[in-house]
Amino acid sequence: MGRNIRKRRSPLAVKVVAASAAIALGGGGLLWAQMNASAHESNDAAQNYTKAAAATVATIACPDVGQKLTNVPANAKQGVATELANLDKQITEAYARLASTRQAQANDANFVQNAIVGPLKEKRSATIDRIRIDITRVGGTFDSSLAQLAACTTQSVNQTTAGQGGGQNNGGQNNGGQNNNGNNGQASAAPSASASAPANIGGQAGNGPVAADFVDITKVAANVQGKPQNGAQASTGSFTTRCGVNANKNHNTDNVIVAPGVTNGAHHEHDYVGNQKVNAFSTNNSLLAAPSSCQNQSDLSAYYWPVVREQDGSQEFDANALGGGKEGNVGKIITPVQAQIKYVGSPASKVVAMPQFLRIITGDAKTTTNGLANANAHWSCTGFENKVQLTQQYPICPKGSQVVRTFAFQSCWDGVNIDSANHRTHVAFADPASGVCPNGFKAIPQLTMRLVYNLAQPSIVNGQVKNAYAVDGFPEQLHKAATDHDDFISVTKNNLAAKIANCVNTGRKCQ
Structure with missing residues (x-):
């Protein structure tokens, strides 16, 4: 405009x-990285893990397709909204896999790219193409450059600390x-993350x-x-x-x-x-x-x-539900x-x-x-x-x-x-x-x-x-x-x- x-x-x-970041979201439930290295515990249990994985990937960063869509025909809006929600779901699922495969990542430097980021790009490419079809079949115009937004990257702890x-x-x-x-x-006086700090210590659920x-x-x-x-x-x-x-x-x-x-x-x-x-x-x-x-x-x-939640160890009504505990939103x-x-x-x-x-x-x-x-x-x-x-x-x-x-x-x-x-x-x-x-x-x-x-x-x-x-x-x-x-x-x-x-x-x- x-x-x-x-x-x-x-x-x-x-x-x-x-702020700096720390994560771990396990498949089907919540896993604290390195077996319960939470923000309410000492660093001791995680020291060995930290030394081996100081540059551990903290999160997945994907271009926000929705913010680039500025002209969607009325007849396509519902279909497009559904596909944009699918993109969010795909990121959530990829993030869960990222957080539950720390040992595999430590053993294989290419694991994240081959097993998580690469497949995520394929899913996003197909979803963006469905958005294109939704828009063009009702006479709308689709910017073909949006296909380039399928690829995602990863961020380390230090990037989430200082990258913004x-x-x-x-x-x-x-x-x-x-x-x-x-x-x-x-x-x-604010503490900051560093390579010597455990990479996955944040919060009751492990994701901050x-x-x-x-x-x-x-x-x-x-x-x-x-x-x-x-x-x-x-x-x-x-x-x-x-x-x-x-x-x-x-x-x-x-x-x-x-x-x-x-x-x-x-x-x-x-x-x-x-x-x-x-x-x-x-x-x-x-x-x-x-x-x-x-x-x-x-x-x-x-x-x-x-x-707003206090991360006091409480199990809320949604502790085992999507949007709640299953997706890292925990506490009272x-x-x-x-x-x-x-x-x-x-x-x-x-x-x-x-x-x-x-x-x-x-x-x-x-x-x-x-x-x-x-x-x-x-x-x-x-x-x-x-x-x-x-x-x-x-x-x-x-x-x-x-x-x-x-x-x-x-x-x-x-x-x-x-x-x-x-x-x-x-x-x-x-x-x-x-x-x-x-x-x-x-x-x-x-x-x-x-x-x-x-x-x-x-x-x-x-x-x-x-x-x-x-x-x-x-x-x-x-x-x-x-x-x-x-x-x-x-x-x-x-x-x-x-x-x-x-x-x-x-x-x-x-x-």
Whole structure:
């Protein structure tokens, strides 16, 4: 589209040092590498393994085909979405094989390429070709260069530690003082992976997080800059909708936006508030007919995000299920103690009402292998939110402080589409310095969320993290903080969308 509209993030977003990774996901269940070398144990049991395999492959990195699809005909969308979900499933299966064959890898330097990466490329080639057929048979145009995205690579532990820092400025996206290498505010106290550290020690399930994924927030320099000044046409009001914290434990591992009709399309658990009947098979009509957890019953919007878990050894309800324990998402699911959902205005202009069924995804669940171009995670602690926001690490909060996740969604809409083929190009972030939307886009009320958690305080002992917590994610993404993301479908009744816009435009605080 000629603009970096997909890559801009809110002014809060600041990246801190990239985290290191560790994995092991066994076939049919979970295996800790080198027989239980977990993040809650000493390094001693894994020392011999580490010396023999210091450069062990940490994860599989595959090009994200879905992000390259910008024009899919309506009649092909369901077929394409199904095939994209198949690509995710193939990566998950390959990652499981990678993690369960460590001895074979140690014995044969070509094992990963011959037995895992090579066969994965063949499967992906066939799937991408089916996407081509789905698009072209209804008259669409397929970019033949996408066939080159079939090949995957592998990342070592050190690559997942340091391979994401460079070149994330993205044409002026220097949000809140972020410098070009993405490490402004890096805390020197944060441990990092090295060739002498065990390659597979991260987390209760063996696929993260690791010590370098955490940082003492009191040791991070302030990195939050001010917001743009309000102009003469600024829309300064707000609308707060109260929808609860998912105390009723409404969870599933679907994602109807990116994988409609595909069970377990997300490969991780979500919390749902607002609309209470959201799953892979939801339709616009079923969303309109569903109950809502919101106090304002005209708000039927779907608000959902990956759950946070304490990796305390607990066996949750999904310990033996896909999307849960079978895919490396383990530990006790923690319900937020607060969930504030608020729509705010633009510093540069009035806003137009959100269209019915508008879909927005903010952040990227695959930053460990995609890179940080679309990352939009914000982690902080109560008492620090106006000073420090983290993207690439989880905060260790001081005693009496709570962990805070904040989301600031795209606030510019193309005025036509309620979704796009890659679920990004129909919306955009405003310029972080001026608040102005890109050419051709209109300002809409900006959806913001603030989730607060009571979590056990992590600590780093002998290079390992105790009391670790992490967001759910795709297993090969290693539970990195930067993979945090949020999903939204706007569904309203009784002219609520217009009322929200009116409150924002007239400077009122409504709820």
